[in-house]
Structure formats: C-alpha cells, structure tokens
Amino acid sequence: MVDPSADTIMTFRDRMTDMRKGPFAVALSLTTAVASFAVMGPAGADPDPVAGPTLVRTDQGVVQGEARPGHRLFQGIPFAAAPVGDLRWRPPQPARSWSGVRDATFPRSACAQLPGVGSPLTSFEEDCLYLNVATPDRPGRRKLPVMVWVHGGSNTAGSGSTYNTSKLAVNGDVVVVSINYRLGALGWLGHPGLETRGLQAGNYGLLDQQAALRWVRHNIGAFGGDARNVTLFGESAGANGICANIASPTAAGLFHKAIAQSYGCAAPTNTPATAEAAARAFTEAVGCDDENTVAECLRAVPVKTLLDVAKTKGLRAGPVAGGDGVLPLQPAEAIERGRFNRVPVVHGSTLDEMRLYVSLIHQRPITTARYEGLVRSTYGDKADRVLARYPVSRYPEPRIALSTLATDHGNVISTCEHVKAFGLFRRAGVPVYAYQFADRTAPPLVDVPGFEEGAEHATELSYLFPGLLGTLNAEQQRLSDTMVGYWTSFAHRGRPSARNAPRWPAHRSTGDVLSLGIGEDGVHTTDTSEQSNCAFWDEIGPVPPVALF
Template sequence: MRSVLSRRTRITLAATTATLAAAVVGLNAAGSADASQTNSPVVATGNGPVQGLSVDGTSAFRGIPYAAAPVGNLRWRAPQAVRSWAGVRDATRYAPGCPQAAGIAPPGVLSEDCLYLNVSTANLHPVSKRPVLVWIHGGGLTADSGSNYDGTKLAKAGAVVVTINYRLGALGFLAHPALASRGGAAGNYGLMDQQAALRWVQRNIAQFGGDPHNVTIAGESAGGLSVLAHVTSRSSRGLFQKAIVESGAFALEQQSLAEAETFGKEFATKVGCADQSAACLRKVPVQTLVDNLDNLIPGAIDGAVLKESIGTALAAGRFNHVPILNGSNHDEEALFTLGGHVVSRGYNIPYTTPVTPENYEQNIATALRTTPTQAAAIAQAYPLNAFSSPDKAFGTLVGDATFACPAAQVDNWTNAHAYEFNDDTAPFLFAPAGTISVATHGSELWYLFDLPNAPFQQPLNAAQTKLADTMRADWVRFAATGNPWPTAGHGTVSYQLPAPTLSTDFAARHHCATFAQNLDKVK
C-alpha cells in the first residue's frame, strides 16, 4: 500500500497542460506578483494546474484535492496519493465537508470524498516566500470544515493561508483490530490526513507565494489539540517550523490503543457488524457511522502517529522543539454551560442543571472526576458568593481546570509565548448578540478570520476591529519570525480593549495551584 504520507507525487501532465503550467510559472517569475492583477489566477501544482478567483485583492483557490477520496476500500486507510488531472481544474468553489452530525457543518454537501484544502494568498510570485499558516479547524474532531474559515484578511496581513478538511468522528478516528490487521493504521486517520495536507504544502506552496521551509500549523479547540499532537509526533517532524495552539490543551491524555479498540469493537456491534470484520465496517452507511458516535473526543496512542499521550510527551521534553504560541480565552466553559454540558478532560459531560448550592460540589466531582474531598477543596477557591450565580461559578472553575491551567502547563513545558483572549465584548458565534458577554470558547476566531457560515453574523465595531488587526499582525509576525511580540516582557499577553497588555498573574487568577493540589494532574 503506497501512502501519500511517504511518496512524492509525480507530475503526469499532458503536453498542452505542461505548456500551460510552464506559462503560469513563467508569468509569475516575470514579476506578476500582485494577485489582484487577474480575476482568474492559475497556478501549477504537482498534480495539475488550478484556477482560482480574485477576492478583495488576494487570490483564493478552493477545493484542491490533497489526497485520494477515502471511500470504498480506502475507508479507514492511511491517505493515498491523489491522481493528477489533465487541463485546468476549477478551484473557485469549496469542496464538500467531511461527514458529521448537524451543528456547525458547512453549508452544502457532505461527503466521504472530502480531503481538500483551500489557499488564500496576496502574492503569487514563486520567490516571494511568505510565511505559511496552515489552519486545522476545531469541532471536537467530529465536526466543522476548512470552508468555514476565510483566510483573506490573514493573507492580506502577509501570510499564505491554507485551510484543510480532514476525516472526522468514526471515519477519522475509529480504532479496530480488523482495520489494523496486515500492518494497517490503527485509528488517527484524521491526524494522518492533516500530515498529508502538510506534505502537499511542502510540495506545492511555493507556487502560491509561500515558503515551504517556514510553515506554521495553527488550530483552535480540537484543531489546537491536533497541533499539539503534531508537536509531539515523530512522524510530523519536519512538516512545520512553528505552532499556534488556541484553546487546545483541554485533552492532554489520550486513550490507550487497547481502550480505543475496545470501544471500536462495541461501535462495530452497534452499527451492525457483530462479525467484527473490516469488510462489514466498510459497507456501513455513512450516516449510521455519524449517528452512533459517543461523546468522547477521539484520538488514541496508536504507536505510529502518537506513541504516548500528548501531556506525557510534553512533560518529558519528547516533542518537536519549535516556537509555540499558546493561549486560551477568559471564560472558556461559558459556551458549553449554556447547553447543560461541560467539556472536561476530553469528554462532553452532562451535569445537574441548574447548579445550586446543594449540588455544587457533586457537580464539581462529576465534571473533574475527583473525590468529594477534592471537590470540596476546589469549591472553597470558588465561593458562590463571589459569583453572580452558581452556574457562573461552576463554569468558571471547570474552564480554569480544563483549559486555562493546562494551557499554563503547556507554556511551562514548551517555553511557549503565552496569550489570553480577554475581550468580553466579543461577538458570540452560536447565539444572537446580547446572549452572552464574555470571551468564551471560540470568541477569538472573529478576530483572525471572516466566518462566512457562522450561525449569527455580528460585525466587529471599530475598537474590536483595531484589536483584530493587531492579533492578525501578531499571528503573521509569529509565523514569519517565531516571536509575536518582540518588545513584550515575560508573562501572558492579554488581548483586551482598548489594547493588549502584559499580565503576570495568569496562573493565580485561574487558581492553577488549587487544581495542581487537588487533581492528580491537570489534564
């Protein structure tokens, strides 16, 4: 079995296509560096030329395949090389998103044939060598799509931006002994897809004005967790030079392969494959696979992509030592507590709602998997009379335990540049304006990308726009140099209105010592 992860794709173009590709390269080399000079830019890739479109002074190329469709016999296999094409491929429309449950899916078609990426660039000159930012979307590794993130503004700020799709849920992460037989992969197909996309970047991004030797991987939530996975993965070494982690430190302990395969066998029975055969699993309808996934954030120690848990590797110094920009938002759990769930240690956990003085400590024990004694000690650090409601107190402490303090641990382990997003006026992605006024999970995304498919479109005001311009400049500066704040001192940069400030009390404000004392470790 030949994988796109280990082979270089050969250019197999017809004579007329080769002539066109040479003409494109020649035009760029001649100095047509301004992407806005043409409404139909054409770029030669290793599999054939693609034609994009002009977007606000940049060039956008959408729906470029980076691996073969993982369908039929390729379901639950490592990503394979994509076939080359003759003629110019249309790259003006987004490709289908990967199968997922309703929620934050992109509009339009969902399909197993979903291994595509999108490029935004303001300079097509092959020698411009702009820093490359590869965006890995969040969504719990079960939802979302690269097409939900418009990289135009980041491209105008100076980066070549690549957003990717990757296999999700059971299709992306099911571990099962039958699938791993004969030396096959044991889960983590979605992470392997991300690696395949990074290899595509290595081969092709220079033609889009990017520097293949200056690639930053970036992601939010499960995308940030994916970034940490690649930081600790030996098989991702050399595919990137920098890493940005946004709210991604919430699940630093992964399942063992044995645990993941036990779940895989239970899942196979649930979807009608009591015989536990790979042949049966590859025939199960996609929607059945989507409908039967439980609430675990997927990913396992498969021995290939991940040889140990992310937190274990980071703590021991066994990771790819690249510059890291790492952060979290002021009140991460506010998003989740609106729905009566909390995200804790990689699970979506229901709790008794509303939170009351009577059930407060029991809810803490449930969410954080602590003893009653530990829960009581944690509750003392978050007295109910210090908050507007018990629900607010509970959400705050779970957010600190699950997002803020693990982020601080990652900072210490990796010597990362640390930030906190603190604009409590930020628009809320999933409810109308005024529903919530706090910087919660995902709030910073408005300040980096346009989000064309967000459920509620809420334009930034003048002060927020200024902060967003600052953040994009910092992200691009980090991608270019590895240092987002050349003049900042030691501490955590707080992105707040009217302007960012330097904070030195992050761990104290989030009670990280309390969790270190009352949890086996913050995970």
C-alpha cells in the first residue's frame, strides 16, 4: 500500500483538473553460445521442441533467460537504441547488436520518472527501452498467441517489469511481452522545435510502443510466439496508448486484437495546439526559450531537472493527435470515419474508478455542504438537477457521492465515456466485448484510512498480475482464474470465454456489458449506461472547465 504525501495529493489534484480535457551479465562460455545456435536456428524459427530452453537468439544477439516454475522468463531485452544524447526527443532507432550471450535474467532500468501514487519507482535513466518475455515452459512446436502489455502510470510513471505475467502465460498458454516506453517530458513533449523529418513532436512514447511491436514481429517466433496473432493490451495510460495505436496508421499490421482497460477510446487526447502551449511553458521554465536553440538547449538539460520542472508545471503527458501521419485524427474521429486499425476489442472500466482520486484529494471526510458546494461551482444552473440525481442521502458519505458522480461522467475514465466508446466500435463494425470490473473487496491501489475504496481505478490488475496490489482470497482467486481465461482466450481466438463461466456476448446493446464480480452470480451481464445515468449526462452536457474537486 502507499502512504500518499501532500506533494502526491497536489500532483493528483492538478492531474484531475486536466482529466476532463483529455489525458492523463552472467557470462556464458563461447562453446555454450555456439551450441545454442545449432539448437535454436535463426530468429523467428520454431523453438526447441525440448521444454524450457533458456537460450534464444534475437536479431541483435543471443539472450540467456531463466527457467521458473511453469514458464521461462527473459528480462531486459533492448528493443531500440538508448534514446540519449542526440537521440533524446527523436523517434526510436534500432538497438545495437552484441556478441556472445546477453544476461536476460534481471530487468533493466525503468524510464526516467519520479515516484507517484501506486509507483514507488525513481529513475533518472534514459537508457530504458527494454522489454521482458514470459513464455510457457512446455514441449510442442505450435506457435502461441502473443500478448503485449503497455503499463499505466499517467504516462509519467511505471515499468513493464513491475508486472508478474506468469499466470497469463502459464494458465492462458500465451507468450506475454511487457514493455517500457519513454515517460513524462522525455516521452511526450510537443515543442515544434523538436520536430524531426515532418513528425509531430510529442509522440515519442507512442513510437516506442510501436518499435516494441516491430521487435515482436521480427523476434517473437524464436520464443515460441506467433507474430501473426498479437494482442496489444494496457490499463489507464497504457490503455490511452492502446486507443492511440488503434487510430495510428503507423501501427497498422503490428497487432491483431486490442484490450483497453480503464481509459475510454472515445475520449480526446492532446492536440498540437495544447501540446505546444504546454511545451512552451515547460521550455521557458527550464531556461530553453530561444527558438533557434531550443532543441540543443533541451538536450543538454539534466534528466532530474526535466523531471522536477515537469512535476512543478503539471505537464500533461500523452499522445498528440492531428499533427502528422502517426496519429492524424483523434481516436474517436478515426473510429467514426473508419480510418483505424480494424481489430476485435475488449474494452471496459471499474465500477468505482474515481474513488481513487477522490480519496487522495479528500483524505478526510467532507461535509454535505462541501459536496453540494463543489457540485454547484462545477455545474452552475444545472447543479440542482445533478444534486437531485446524486443526493448525499443515497450514499454512505459525501465522498462516495462525489466519487460516484465523477465515475459516471466527466473524465477520460468515466463509465459513460466507455459507453460512448462501446458504441463507436460497434457502429464501426468491429467486434467489441465490454466489461466492468465490480469486485468491491479487491485490494486497493491506495488504502486511505476510513474510506471504502471499492472497485477503484487499477483494482482489476491484481486479478491478471498476481501479487501486484495484494494477496487474493479463494473467492477472488476464482474471479482471477475467470478473468485470465477471458483475456487469454480472446488472445487465442478473438472471442473471450472461460471455463465454468458465463458466456460473454459481443456488445450489441447497452445491456451487453459483462460485470466481473465475486460470488455465485458475480459474473453477469449488466447495463452500465442505465446504472451510470448516461442518458441524463447526455442532457447535462460536458463538464464546464471548473475543477470538481
């Protein structure tokens, strides 16, 4: 659990204001290495039919992983060159080859970041474009589906190696790849002085994700994976990346299915104008406001300074849509116009998304008057209607009323934003399977004393990645098994199913959302649009540019 500090709370308050607008060497002998070539063959060839080989040859060279119970794990494999020096704020370049055998038994550096809620990592490293591969330890020559995980963290924090992908790999019989990508200012700074060869500045993190997918296409066969059956999946900021890749022409053919968890694909992301305005404020703060030397100046600034200024300025990190061929349209517009990568989609959110943010900003109980004042300052002459629909008397305390209101409507992770996205995909003619994670007993991302976190943002992750937020009890383990079954069967066949679990229907109406909870009838279809008053919110309209919190 995390003990949120005052600085952390301020960071989240600033981020929440923006959410409504759009995001948020073990040496081996040469003899062994040479022998391994005879066993493995070239990259992309069928894996050794003997279970558990830990030597694999990639395009760049041989890697040595390790055998773990039920699976093999390879960590810290470079998929692109270190984006340092002149490569800072440039598209990712090919990774260098190496001779001999590279130790892949431990993860490499996380991308540069400061610690935040749910992520205690601190890193000042730019050499961070690494990935990790988990593959079942079993005989056979059949190529397995591949799942590529894009971590969350507000596009400013996190690391692929944080996530234990073994259960997905072993129980689901899939190869799982978890990746890093550049974060914060180093991944998303949209200053026009950084534009390269006509590319919109600010999408370096997105291009990193695509570079990792190209590595998968060229190398995953050597690990037993099928490069023709790749599912891209991610949560929160990672799902922001999934939505952007669905809309990105430069990601065409790099993945064949997508799972977006807790970020609505109908939500807007940065535009060139908003990215440039934020970048100019940032460059001025670091002392690089001379238009003629901005790129050279920025590349000389220490990483720690960049991180500190980004935190102070509240730099909004995320994809930039509309400036070039990488992301020419907002995801929603791309889907509406049919100009997107047409792949089957699993898409959904948690039942109590915004309890995380409300509990961080209001760690102590608030009064009814305080709740009503926040609603009135936000909704103006529509506040009476909102308060009538969300009266404090209906909820255990005012903070729960506030978080329920905010979960239903008004930001990129809200239920109604997801409902819009379900409809977009359905009308575009691609299979979409909608869900809502609903286990209110799940281990929380942040445990705030005296507050019921419920199924807050990120709580579903422990059910896919064991031990991430805490230990699951027997009932929760059964839900975890079901979810892993749904997720990995979707990777296999494009249709989610699970043993001894209800059928998951494709989304054809608002009632076709699968609620994922515990208990005998914990998994069932539901109508999240009705439950979250989405028709009412359509009448109310967008949230005004006033902080609800």
